[in-house]
Amino acid sequence: MKKVIIGTVLLLTTTLSVFSQTKNITVAGRVIEDDTKEPAVQATVQLLSLPDSAFAAGIATTQQGYFTLPKVQAGKYVLKVSYIGFQPTMLPLQLSAQTPNKNVGTLSLKTDAVMLAEAVVTAEAPQVQVVEDTLVYNSTAYRTPEGAMLEELVKKLPGAEIDDDGNVKINGKDLKKIMVDGKEFFGGDVKTGLKNLPVEMIDKLKTYDKQSDLARITGIDDGEEETVLDLTVKKGMNRGWFGNADAAVGTEDRYAARLNVNHFVDKTQVTLIGSTNNVNNQGFSGGGGGPRWRRNNGLNAPKELGISFATEKKKIELGGSAQYNYNDADIANVNSSERFLQNGNSYSNSNSLNRNKNSTFRADFRLEWKPDSMTNIIFRPNFSYGKTDNASSSLTGTFNADPFSLVANPNDYLDFDAISTGDPLKDIRVNATNSGTLSDSKSVSTDATLQINRKLNDKGRNITFRGRFGYGDNDNNQYTESMTRYYQIPTNPDSTLIRNQYITTPTNDYNYSAQITYSEPIARATFLQFSYQFQYKYSESDKTTYDLYKINPEWGLGEPLPVGYQNHAVDSLGKYAEYRYYNHDASVSLRFIREKYQLSAGMSFQPQSSKLSYKKGDYMIDTTRSVFNFAPNIDFRYRFSKVSQLRFNYRGRTGQPSMENLLPIVDNSNPLNIRVGNPGLKPSFTHSMRLFYNTYNAELQRGIMTHASFSATQNSISNSTEYNEETGGRTTTPKNINGNWSAFGMFGFNTALKNKKYTINSFSNINYQNNVAYLYNQENKADDKNTTTGLTLSERLNGSYRNDWFEFGLNGSISYTSERNKLRPDNNQEPYTFSYGANTQLMAPWNMTFTTNIANQSRRGYTDASMNRNELIWNAQLSQTFLKGAATVSFEVYDILKQQSNISRSLTADGRSVSEYNGINSYCMVHFIYRLNIFGGKSAREGNRGGFGGPGGPGGRPGGFGGGRRF
Known part of the structure; x- marks a missing residue:
């Protein structure tokens, strides 16, 4: 009996010992910055076992500062938390199997006093820092004019680019969303954020790749990652009321007004915006901020009113916005284009006038609810309504030789009245069209996404449901009158085609999808992930064209529709289409998470089916198309250190031709651009690869960023174009083609010099485009494959000196392109282009600031001589701040020398074109800016006194992130 008892005790002891060694204990908590109480994003959390301090588990904190470490066994540990610019925190832990879920609560990190002291001596903040895969820009390192909006600051960031349409790239990646303190600002809309967020409220700007809701919760890569710009509000401004009111009048009948009011309390944000201007929708944000190379494509007068909110409680996060926009655009365009043909080229010129009035209302909402620690629910509904009223007129002409060889300005000879009084282009003229159009439309759309995630255990097993629904309804009405004359038809050299039409096109569509994902832990920090999604889309359109010329040849635009027009529908110009699309998407992937690297690799299988019911005149067809696609994906991240990482990803995507392109029908709605379908089209497949590396040296304030990408498409859909020499029209047929690919490389370098008052940053690009297209050979009546290549090399270099009252900068850039055309080398x-310039900011002791910049941009090497020109652009601003920093009056002058043009250029494998738009570039404005700050902290009030945007700038107290901390 004694032996049995002893054996039982030994067995029980052994069992308990084995059980105690099982890894079934989790450690969770949250990390915040002690002074700002903001979450410490991507802070490093490590669990070290005692007594040898061996690494047991590690993870980085989320965007809200939370962390949950992988499971470990019972024992004695030290929890170590590290974060750039803060003192490391060490917390002893005794983990016991009796407490499987250990929550350490909220850990506050104190500022590193040594780094602070060093920064106060140098009085300069680093421009860029790296935290894991997040780039952090310090707003106080970039001075902007008084009253500047976020757009002015983004222009100064190393590696940032803003194109003519306001789209932003940062380090070669498209910016998709703008956030404030981790919360979406007006649904993340980039243009709204650029034009309505004042620089003076911004402390830090963080850019990173934000995962989708599904990937963030489940870890399953769905390819919907977005590059975002996350703004941190300055210390003290995140509690109370603050904002800006800005009103301005100027020469050339220019005006601008803006209101931005914010109410921040703890985790709650409310923002009200309103604006109106006629400075071409550029989000007028203070003069002297930099030469404006963005072209003014027309005269725009936008108006905007909106409200955005976000709040966060222990278990629920809410956010949303409502926004109304109206724009009145007056656009005049002068265009000349050249279409490459196998034998000779075709030339076209056009003049157009457009008056477009658009109004939209949109609303979005976001709810994230965590009813318990194992469940997460996200709901996102959206709604939008739009209305447009457009009027346009155009004069076009096509020629079989270069019209510039005969007259200085062929666009003066496009109106029929000018042609009839004397035509120097008669011998080369192919056709001419004079037309006018009125159109109006109304559209309603709504969609919603519901995602429910349930953790099945603490080891990573979870299941997720995501459902989506969308609906859209659009009614479009178009009234046109046009006259086209043909000059090269032998039997009738001066034939005329007149079309007066009323076209109505109601369309509606809806779609829904349901997706189930499942993640199964199969080993330590290793997961097998499954996903299945079913998607259905439906759309219906019914285009009806009525011939008004037959009823009343004298009918003109703006007049009521003739009586009985309903009986004159033209079957050959109308069409009805009903489209149904079914898609199944099954994917499997394997995910590894290790201390130094993460790897996710998988494959997606997609059987698809499409059904189209189509009617055009007497032609009716019901057709079905079924295809099977598969697409691989891989995402690899290697972490050399906290400030250095390498990332590589590959993704394959399939693309389906539209069902209408697959039908062997002729669409002659536009007699000069006839389209014919091709039932033999194949799906396209695009390979995309991207490599990204960054590193940062905090002591030297030196950062390096590299980005390389490659994209190639198999079975691209191109157009075979048959040119009609008699009419000047073309008949296009979609066809598959191989050979389209592109490669891109970027190297960014920024550093502070020894005393930190001098900074240098460089941004180098290389881009290669291999574009293929078909050129129709008139002699053998067949397509020839043409290849156009473009190699672009560019470099931007900036250097600046800065002290407490003065800043001076030099900048230069050069971009070289080598364009080659295989079949038509004479088009090579x-x-x-190259530019060079200087900018300076001078702050006088009596709160007066002078800002100016001047730059020369030159273009050379174009075969079109009008493109080879210099533009010397000079902007300036003089501002006076008073009322203890609460008010500012500024006088601003743009394009003082009146040399900026509005010319844009495009090149493709089958042609090139040059367009010039109307616009007002040179004018003066007087601004009055008032800053609102009620119930805010003392630091917020002090932040409004700084002459260059708050704490850390001259006139404010020394300090950087949050006023008083320098990294």
Whole structure:
């Protein structure tokens, strides 16, 4: 009996010992910055076992500062938390199997006093820092004019680019969303954020790749990652009321007004915006901020009113916005284009006038609810309504030789009245069209996404449901009158085609999808993930064209529709289409998470089916198309250190031709652009690869960023174009083609010099485009494959000096392009642009600030001589701040020398074009800016006194992130 008892005790002891060694204990908590109480994003959390301090588990905190470490066994540990610019925190832990879920609560990190002291001596903040895969820009390192909006600051960031349409790239990646303190600002809309967020409220700007809701919760890569710009509000401004009111009048009948009011309390944000201007929708944000190379494509007068909110409680996060926009655009365009043909080229010129009035209302909402620690629910509904009223007129002409060889300005000879009084282009003229159009439309759309995630255990097993629904309804009405004359038809050299039409096109569509994902832990920090999604889309359109010329040849635009027009529908110009799309998407992936690296690799299988019911005149068809696609994906991240990482990803995507392109029908709605379908089209497949590396040296304030990408498409859909020499029209047929690919490389470098008052940043690009297209050979009546290549090399270099009252900068850039055309080498050219300039800001002791910049941009190497020109652009601003920093009056002058043009250029494998738009570039404005700050902290009030945007700038107290901390 004694032996049995002893054996039982030994067995029980052994069992308990084995059980105690099982890894079934989790450690969770949250990390915040002690002074700001903001979450410490991507802070490093490590669990070290005692007594040898061996690494047991580790993870980085989320965007809200939370962390949950992988499971470990019972024992004695030290929890170590590290974060750049803060003192490391060490917390002893005794983990016991009796407490499987250990929550350490909220850990506050104190500022590193040594780094602070060093920064106060140098009085300069680093421009860029790296935290894991997040780039952090310090707003106080970039001075902007008084009253500047976020757009002015983004222009100064190393590696940032803003194109003519306001789209932003940062380090070669498209910016998709703008957030404030981790919360979406007006649904993340980039243009709204650029034009309505004042620089003076911004402390830090963080850019990173934000995962989708599904990937963030489940870890399953769905390819919907977005590059975002996350703004941190300055210390003290995140509690109370603050904002800006800005009103301005100027020469050339220019005006601008803006209101931004914010109410921040703890985790709650409310923002009200309103604006109106006629400075071409550029989000007028203070003069002297930099030469404006963005072209003014027309005269725009936008108006905007909106409200955005976000709040966060222990278990629920809410956010949303409502926004109304109206824009009145007056656009005049002068265009000349050249279409490459196998034998000779075709030339076209056009003049157009457009008056477009658009109004939209949109609303979005976001709810994230965590009813318990194992469940997460996200709901996102959206709604939008739009209305447009457009009027346009155009004069076009096509020629079989270069009209510029005969007259200085062929666009003066496009109106029929000008042609009839004397035509120097008669011998080369193919056709001419004079037309006018009125159109109006109304559209309603709504969609919603519901995602429910349930953790099945603490080891990573979870299941997720995501459902989506969308609906859209659009009614479009178009009234046109046009006259086209043909000059090269032998039997009738001066034939005329007149079309007066009323076209109505109601369309509606809806779609829904349901997706189930499942993640199964199969080993330590290793997961097998499954996903299945079913998607259905439906759309219906019914285009009806009525011939008004037959009823009343004298009918003109703006007049009521003739009586009985309903009986004159033209079957050959109308069409009805009903489209149904079914898609199944099954994917499997394997995910590894290790201390130094993460790897996710998988494959997606997609059987698809499409059904189209189509009617055009007497032609009716019901057709079905079924295809099977598969797409691989891989995402690899290697972490050399906290400030250095390498990332590589590959994704394959399939693309389906539209069902209408697959039908062997002729669409002659536009007699000069006839389209014919091709039932033999194949799906396209695009390979995309991207490599990204960054590193940062905090002591030297030196950062390096590299980005390389490659994209190639198999079975691209191109157009075979048959040119009609008699009419000047073209008949296009979609066809598959191989050979389209592109490669991109970027190297960014920024550093502070020894005393930190001098900074240098460089941004180098290389881009290669291989574009293929078909050129129709008139002699053998067949397509020839043409290849156009473009190699672009560019460099931007900036250097600046800065002290407490003065800043001076030099900048230069050069971009060289080598364009080659395989079949038409006479079209080869090597254009290049270069620019150089200087900018300065001077702050006088009596709160007066002078800002100016001047830059020369030159274009060379274009075969079109009008493109080879210099533009010397000079902007300036003089501002006076008073009422203890609460008010500012500024006088601003743009394009003082009146040299900026509004010319844009495009090149493709089958042609090139040059367009010039109307616009007002040179004018003066007087601004009055008032800053609102009620119930805010003392630091917020002090932040409004700084002459260059708050704490850390001259006139404010020394300090950087949050006023008083320098990294």
